Structures are given as structure tokens and as C-alpha cells.
Amino acid sequence: xxxxxxxxxxxxxxxxxxxxxxxxxxxxxxxxxxxxxxxxxxxxxxxxxxxxxxxxxxxxxxxxxxxxxxxxxxxxxxxxxxxxxxxxxxxxxxxxxxxxxxxxxxxxxxxxxxxxxxxxxxxxxxxxxxxxxxxxxxxxxxxxxxxxxxxxxxxxxxxxxxxxxxxxxxxxxxxxxxxxxxxxxxxxxxxxxxxxxxxxxxxxxxxxxxxxxxxxxxxxxxxxxxxxxxxxxxxxxxxxxxxxxxxxxxxxxxxxxxxxxxxxxxxxxxxxxxxxxxxxxxxxxxxxxxxxxxxxxxxxxxxxxxxxxxxxxxxxxxxxxxxxxxxxxxxxxxx
Amino acid sequence: xxxxxxxxxxxxxxxxxxxxxxxxxxxxxxxxxxxxxxxxxxxxxxxxxxxxxxxxxxxxxxxxxxxxxxxxxxxxxxxxxxxxxxxxxxxxxxxxxxxxxxxxxxxxxxxxxxxxxxxxxxxxxxxxxxxxxxxxxxxxxxxxxxxxxxxxxxxxxxxxxxxxxxxxxxxxxxxxxxxxxxxxxxxxxxxxxxxxxxxxxxxxxxxxxxxxxxxxxxxxxxxxxxxxxxxxxxxxxxxxxxxxxxxxxxxxxxxxxxxxxxxxxxxxxxxxxxxxxxxxxxxxxxxxxxxxxxxxxxxxxxxxxxxxxxxxxxxxxxxxxxxxxxxxxxxxxxxxxxxxxxxxxxxxxxxxxxxxxxxxxxxxxxxxxxxxxxxxxxx
Numbered sequence: 039x040x041x042x043x044x045x046x047x048x049x050x051x052x053x054x055x056x057x058x059x060x061x062x063x064x065x066x067x068x069x070x071x072x073x074x075x076x077x078x079x080x081x082x083x084x085x086x087x088x089x090x091x092x093x094x095x096x097x098x099x100x101x102x103x104x105x106x107x108x109x110x111x112x113x114x115x116x117x118x119x120x121x122x123x124x125x126x127x128x129x130x131x132x133x134x135x136x137x138x139x140x141x142x143x144x145x146x147x148x149x150x151x152x153x154x155x156x157x158x159x160x161x162x163x164x165x166x167x168x169x170x171x172x173x174x175x176x177x178x179x180x181x182x183x184x185x186x187x188x189x190x191x192x193x194x195x196x197x198x199x200x201x202x203x204x205x206x207x208x209x210x211x212x213x214x215x216x217x218x219x220x221x222x223x224x225x226x227x228x229x230x231x232x233x234x235x236x237x238x239x240x241x242x243x244x245x246x247x248x249x250x251x252x253x254x255x256x257x258x259x260x261x262x263x264x265x266x267x268x269x270x271x272x273x274x275x276x277x278x279x280x281x282x283x284x285x286x287x288x289x290x291x292x293x294x295x296x297x298x299x300x301x302x303x304x305x306x307x308x309x310x311x312x313x314x315x316x317x318x319x320x321x322x323x324x325x326x327x328x329x330x331x332x333x334x335x336x337x338x339x340x341x342x343x344x345x346x347x348x349x350x351x352x353x354x355x356x357x358x359x360x361x362x363x364x365x366x367x368x369x370x371x372x373x
Numbered sequence: 374x375x376x377x378x379x380x381x382x383x384x385x386x387x388x389x390x391x392x393x394x395x396x397x398x399x400x401x402x403x404x405x406x407x408x409x410x411x412x413x414x415x416x417x418x419x420x421x422x423x424x425x426x427x428x429x430x431x432x433x434x435x436x437x438x439x440x441x442x443x444x445x446x447x448x449x450x451x452x453x454x455x456x457x458x459x460x461x462x463x464x465x466x467x468x469x470x471x472x473x474x475x476x477x478x479x480x481x482x483x484x485x486x487x488x489x490x491x492x493x494x495x496x497x498x499x500x501x502x503x504x505x506x507x508x509x510x511x512x513x514x515x516x517x518x519x520x521x522x523x524x525x526x527x528x529x530x531x532x533x534x535x536x537x538x539x540x541x542x543x544x545x546x547x548x549x550x551x552x553x554x555x556x557x558x559x560x561x562x563x564x565x566x567x568x569x570x571x572x573x574x575x576x577x578x579x580x581x582x583x584x585x586x587x588x589x590x591x592x593x594x595x596x597x598x599x600x601x602x603x604x605x606x607x608x609x610x611x612x613x614x615x616x617x618x619x620x621x622x623x624x625x626x627x628x629x630x631x632x633x634x635x636x637x638x639x640x641x642x643x644x645x646x647x648x649x650x651x652x653x654x655x656x657x658x659x660x661x662x663x664x665x666x667x668x669x670x671x672x673x674x675x676x677x678x679x680x681x682x683x684x685x686x687x688x689x690x691x692x693x694x695x696x697x698x699x700x701x702x703x704x705x706x707x708x709x710x711x712x713x714x715x716x717x718x719x720x721x722x723x724x725x726x727x728x729x730x731x732x733x734x735x736x737x738x739x740x741x742x743x744x745x746x747x748x749x750x751x752x
Binding site for chain 1: 522
């Protein structure tokens with residue numbers, strides 16, 4: 039390993055590092071979005087990139103999300119690799135017609151004559167005391183759409199590797215960044231241009247008694263709970279933690295193997311419960327793995343409410359205690 | 374040709390640009406503002422346009438008949454739009470990019486699409502969009518969304534330093550949508566090589582032009598984005614071709630975008646699923662027929678001595694022969710295998726689709742290959 043490429047970075051710096059690496063190695067990559075140029079993005083994900091790569095490749099757009107997505111579709115069809123940034127997930131809905139009706143279908147509707155290799159990046163999730171519409175977790179909307187890939191990293195290293203993979207992918211990828219983790223921790227990341235697989239989940243902790251599945255910002259609380267429970271005297275390695283990472287397609291092979299081993303499953307996500315991605319995982323377990331299950335699948339999710347404004351968002355967000363309670367319920371239940 | 378740039382840069386044009394009267398008489402000879410452009414002496418060009426317009430109409434009539442007999446699905450007629458559509462097709466160069474809406478059969482034919490491929494699309498087969506010039510976009514059904522793609526493509530061409538233009542068509546209804554207005558804004562801001570043609574055929578299904586917008590012209594919406602714009606008589610091939618040729622040349626020369634509002638009339642129902650007699654008077658349609666584009670160009674080429682009755686007879690026969698051959702070719706194309714729906718979802722299949730492909734094959738056998746076939750009508 040080349041030590042010169044090892045860097046201590048937080049998650050948003052890892053995003054910047056991946057964008058920088060990809061743009062340095064592929065001239066067809068361009069970026070477009072609001073305030074991504076001189077300002078470097080409101081979270082600084084594109085900091086310094088316009089200075090390095092110029093106005094032609096790092097484009098500040100007018101304040102129009104529909105145009106950002108629609109123009110990205112056109113650019114992708116015409117041979118560029120656009121990486122479009124939507125400033126917050128709460129503003130991503132204006133892009134849906136282009137993402138659903140065009141980006142996701144271009145390959146299919148032209149039988150492969152035209153393709154739409156683009157990445158749509160957006161910070162998502164709550165917990166940063168942001169104004170209304172700045173805390174959404176609506177990944178399930180995109181996960182429902184055939185033709186898309188949806189990816190959510192949960193650490194600087196996975197943000198780096200998964201973003202590189204999303205950029206390399208020949209199909210449209212929705213890349214959602216857990217903004218609560220943007221600056222929460224610094225880890226060592228190797229800036230070597232190595233992508234991570236786009237359709238595999240990551241087993242972050244191995245355990246024998248229960249499979250805990252989560253993604254994005256909730257991984258932080260999950261890790262804390264698992265490390266605490268696995269270290270309890272006499273209960274070594276009880277909980278297996280899987281970071282889903284690829285929300286679509288879901289790596290059911292890894293999930294199956296884990297549940298066949300543990301027989302119990304708790305799914306944690308910040309998004310609202312009904313038709314959340316957790317429901318898809320639970321349905322898969324019900325269809326394929328019931329014989330292995332020792333207790334019902336449990337979901338720890340956001341409520342079916344509008345995300346409360348920040349004075350009360352802590353009553354909506356998932357805490358370590360919420361996760362621990364669900365794990366204990368599952369461990370203490372048997373069919 | 375000093376007259377050529379005059380109408381684009383001046384805002385003095387108060388009526389749509391028009392060279393020929395509805396009777397095919399050059400307006401310049403009856404006190405019009407503009408001299409006929411030089412290309413009217415190009416017999417081959419005018420006859421080519423006339424042939425394409427006739428083929429487009431013959432195709433259109435056949436397509437409506439094929440829908441009525443259940444051979445293709447819902448179809449949007451282009452009756453009365455032939456001058457706009459063919460002028461678009463002819464003004465484009467091979468390497469330019471065409472971003473159509475769904476009533477551009479004429480442009481598609483000129484761009485080299487085979488009739489059987491057009492029928493494939495309207496016959497409910499994705500392969501209908503699998504052909505065409507490399508970057509030409511497929512027919513766009515979600516209204517006005519193609520305008521955003523057009524600016525994206527134009528931006529890519531500019532970044533790639535290619536001297537090519539993008540031509541995007543849309544209807545009067547589409548001019549009300551945010552996508553179009555955002556696209557104008559971006560095209561103006563980024564000075565993109567794109568030309569928009571608003572095919573103002575007066576009707577967006579049942580909604581007439583006056584409900585669509587309070588703006589006196591649809592073209593002027595481009596003024597807010599500082600994009601040159603003008604109205605053109607969309608039933609006058611001479612005017613359409615001249616303006617389009619120059620607008621596309623400007624775009625190729627990096628002189629920026631342009632918007633052309635082509636004034637025409639939808640002589641047909643919106644689609645074969647529509648009945649326009651529910652919302653518009655036959656008198657209005659009868660009156661519009663007097664302005665239709667093919668008769669106008671026909672009278673002009675007769676007057677020029679480029680055309681005669683014998684040529685006309687041959688042309689109509691040729692069009693019918695070509696269409697009949699194409700219909701036979703179309704009907705010989707078998708539907709794709711059921712599993713084809715999976716083939717182009719992703720470049721490489723996610724594992725999760727494997728089970729569904731197997732399931733699709735089993736579903737097909739169950740529903741179509743077993744004696745107790747429940748859906749004979751779907752075969």
C-alpha cells in the first residue's frame with residue numbers, strides 16, 4: 039500500500055476525494071448543481087474542484103432542480119458522465135420525472151441504443167437541526183424504480199469506494215449521503231481509486247444470535263449498540279451487523295446467509311415505516327427464510343409522520359436505546 | 374443575403390413570417406415584406422420536401438387506419454403538421470441531434486427512420502426506438518421533458534467542442550410547462566447550441582391556445598431568457614425551412630439558441646383515442662383546411678413549372694406502394710420473447726432479477742403454452 043495515498047478524512051472529505059480522483063482520471067466526467075462551483079457546495083463536497091477542473095467541468099446551474107436532472111440525462115446520453123448534485127433530498131422531488139421517466143428507462147426504451155450513465159448525489163437524513171424540508175430520508179421512492187441503483191454509504195472509506203463505483207457504473211445511480219455523518223468521524227482512507235462493489239452489503243460485525251441490518255447514518259448507533267452488546271461478559275459476538283449500502287439492488291445473498299446462521303433479524307432505518315426499504319427486506323425473509331427464523335422480524339424505523347422540525351426531531355430519530363430494546367425483544371422471543 | 378438575418382434580430386415582425394399565401398402565391402408579389410429566399414429556385418430541394426410531406430401524410434392516413442383495425446395502438450396523427458415536421462427533418466444535418474416530441478413522424482422519416490420502425494413504436498414495441506441517427510432521442514411522451522434533455526445534449530456538444538446543433542420540438546401545451554421554461558433559462562444562460570420549435574397547432578387535446586397562455590405569442594416566452602424568437606407560418610414550408618436552416622446554422626456557429634413558434638392547426642383529433650368534435654366546431658376545422666401545407670406547396674411548385682399532374686399521380690402511387698411494403702415488413706416482425714423486458718434494464722443484471730426472469734418464463738408457459746390458456750385474447 040502506498041502510504042502517500044493514505045489520508046485521514048471525514049465522510050464529506052472522502053466524497054470530495056472520490057470526485058477529485060474520478061475527474062482527474064476521466065475527462066468525460068462533469069459536475070452540475072447549485073453552488074457547487076466557487077462555493078464548493080453548501081456542505082463543501084465539491085470544495086476546490088472548480089478551481090482545479092474549470093468552469094466547463096464544474097458547472098453552477100441556475101436554481102432549478104428539474105433542469106439539473108433533465109440536463110444530466112441529456113449530457114449522459116450525449117457521451118458525458120454527469121454527476122449532478124441536489125442540495126438537499128427535500129428538493130429532489132422536482133427531479134423525479136426525469137429520473138423515473140427517462141434516466142431509469144433510456145436503455146430499455148431504446149433497446150440499448152442510448153444509455154444514461156449518470157450519478158445523482160444528494161445529502162439526506164435528519165439530526166443536524168436543519169430547517170423544514172432539509173431532513174428527508176425517502177430512499178424507498180427511488181428503490182421502487184426499475185432501472186435505478188440506489189447507494190448509501192456509512193463511512194468515509196465506503197463513501198469513497200462506493201462513489202467511485204457509482205461513477206464507473208454504466209447506469210443511473212442515486213447516491214445518497216448521510217449528512218449527519220459528514221463530519222462526525224475521521225477515518226483513514228486510501229485515495230487509490232479503488233471502487234467497492236455496488237451490489238454487495240458490508241458485514242461490519244460478525245455475530246451468531248441476531249442479524250442487525252441498517253444503512254446510512256443509523257449505522258453509527260447500530261455500531262455503538264453492537265460493540266457494546268458483543269463486549270458484554272459471556273455474550274461474545276452475539277450480534278451480526280450488516281450495512282446494506284446498496285439499497286437497490288439488495289444483496290439478499292449476504293442477508294440470507296446471515297439469517298440462516300442467526301435466525302433473528304432487526305432492521306433499522308430512519309425513513310418512515312410504511313413501504314420503507316425495511317419492508318422489502320422483511321418481505322424477502324417472510325418469502326424465503328421463515329424456516330430459519332426463531333422470532334419475528336423487527337423493524338426500528340421512523341414513524342409514518344412528517345419528520346418533526348428540529349425542536350422535536352429527537353423523538354423521531356432512532357436512538358441506541360431504541361435499537362437495543364428491539365434487539366432484546368427479538369432475542370427474548372421465540373416462535 | 375442581407376434579408377436573412379433581418380427577421381431574427383429585429384422585433385419588428387408583427388405577423389408570422391410567411392412567403393406563400395394559402396393559395397401558394399408568393400406574398401412578395403402582392404406587397405409582402407420579404408423577398409423569396411434563393412432556395413426556392415432549387416427544384417430538387419422543393420420536390421424533395423413535397424415528396425416527404427406527401428409520404429408523411431400517406432403514412433399518417435395508413436397509421437390511423439391500422440389503429441382502427443387494431444394493428445397498432447393509440448396513434449397521434451400529424452395531419453396538417455407536414456411542413457413543420459419535414460422542414461425540421463430537412464434543415465437538420467446528419468450529425469445534428471433531433472429531440473422530438475410525439476407528433477414528428479415527418480421529421481423521423483426524413484432522418485432515416487423506416488416506416489416499419491415507426492409502426493413498431495406505435496404498435497407497442499420498444500424496438501421502434503432502437504434505430505435512428507446515433508444521438509437522436511426517442512419519441513418523448515412526458516410533455517416538455519425533452520426540452521431539458523435538449524439543453525443537456527447541447528451542453529455536452531459544447532463541452533465536447535463539436536460544431537453540431539440540437540433541434541427540439543414541442544407543442545403549444547408544452548410551452549406552459551416548467552421544463553420548457555427552465556430549459557429556455559438554461560439555454561440562454563449557458564448560450565447553448567439548441568433550437569426549439571413550438572408546434573403551435575392551437576389545441577392541446579381539448580384546451581385551446583387562448584387558455585394555454587395569456588402571452589400574445591408563445592415565442593415571446595423566450596425573450597425573458599434573452600433568446601431570439603419569432604413566429605413563422607408553420608404551414609408554409611418555404612418560411613419554415615428558411616428560418617430553421619438559419620437558426621440551426623447560428624447554433625452550429627455558436628451564436629446561441631433560438632425559439633421558433635410555428636403556427637399551424639391540428640386537423641386531426643389529438644390521437645386516435647380522442648374525439649375532437651366534443652370540444653371544437655367543425656367550421657373552425659373546415660376553415661383551417663384551407664391553409665393546409667401540402668396544397669400550398671403543391672400550387673407553388675406547379676406555378677414554378679417544377680411539377681405536373683403526371684408527376685403527382687406517380688408520387689401518390691409511389692407513396693402507397695412504399696407504405697404497403699412497409700406495413701407488410703412490419704407485420705412480419707415477431708414480438709420479442711417475454712424475457713426481453715429484462716434485457717435492457719441494466720447493462721449487467723443485478724442478481725435479484727435472476728429469479729424474476731425464471732418466473733417470467735414460467736408465467737409465459739402457464740398463460741400461453743398450456744391447454745387451459747386463460748388469456749387467448751392476449752396472444
